[in-house]
Amino acid sequence: MNDVTVKIRVKSPPCEIWKIWSNFSEAPLWDTDVSHCELAGLFQPGTRGQCILKNGLRMPLTIEAVTLHESYRNTAKLLWINLEFDHRMHRLSPQETEVIHSAKICGPLSFLYRGPLRKMLTAVMATALDNLRALAEQRTNAQVHPGHELSATYLERV
Template sequence: MNDVNVQVIVKSPPSEIWKIWSNFAEAPLWDTDVRQCQLDGPFQAGTRGKCVLKNGLNMPLKLEAVSLHESYRNSARLLWIDLEFDHRMRRLSADETHVVHSAKISGPLSFLYRGLLRKALTVAMTTALDNLCTLAEQRAIGAPRHGKTATPLHLV
């Protein structure tokens, strides 16, 4: 069961979303809670890296699974809490893609912080997915757009 689930319809082909997802160095362009991200190798299962959050915390991560142009899953550890982030997409038409980001919270101390962390992740992931949507749509048409273009579907 996922603790957080955020979905949108993006007016962009999956290839644009994949380019954004797989370029960890550009993560701060769409994930506003991240100051810097890096992978210590190629975008494939088993590669490790880290993200430095805006609040200064270092979050080590590992790519657990990568399915080219479809999905990737990474695990992270933050303050004795294990996080698993799942990123999935499904092409709806030539220029529309259904994108889902979800997170699971676990670990020995997760019961203490699950409610608070769930709320914080819902806000952060919704903002990140809206930003990803806008960036992908801008890149798909090759010109900047103004205003929010994401079509939120569901928050759990």
């Protein structure tokens, strides 16, 4: 059972969303809680990495599963809590994709933090999906209309 699930419809094909997901160094462009993110290897199961949150906390992570252009799952540790993040997408039409991010809060002391973490993760993940949608749609439109670049307004938001 997931503690948090958020969904959004994106007017981009799955391949565009996959490019964004699989490039961890670009995570701060759409995940506003992250200041830096990197993997110590390829985007594949078993690869470890780390994200540094804007509040300075370091969050070690491991890619657990990857299904090309469909989903990936990673685990992370934040203080004394284990988190499992599931990222999935479903093509709705050639230019529209449903994106679903879920999180599970685990670990021996997770019951102490589950309530506040659910609330915080719901807000953070919803914002991240809004930003992901904007970035994917901007990039899709730039491909459809060559010469179109990311707007200054969007870049200021991120």
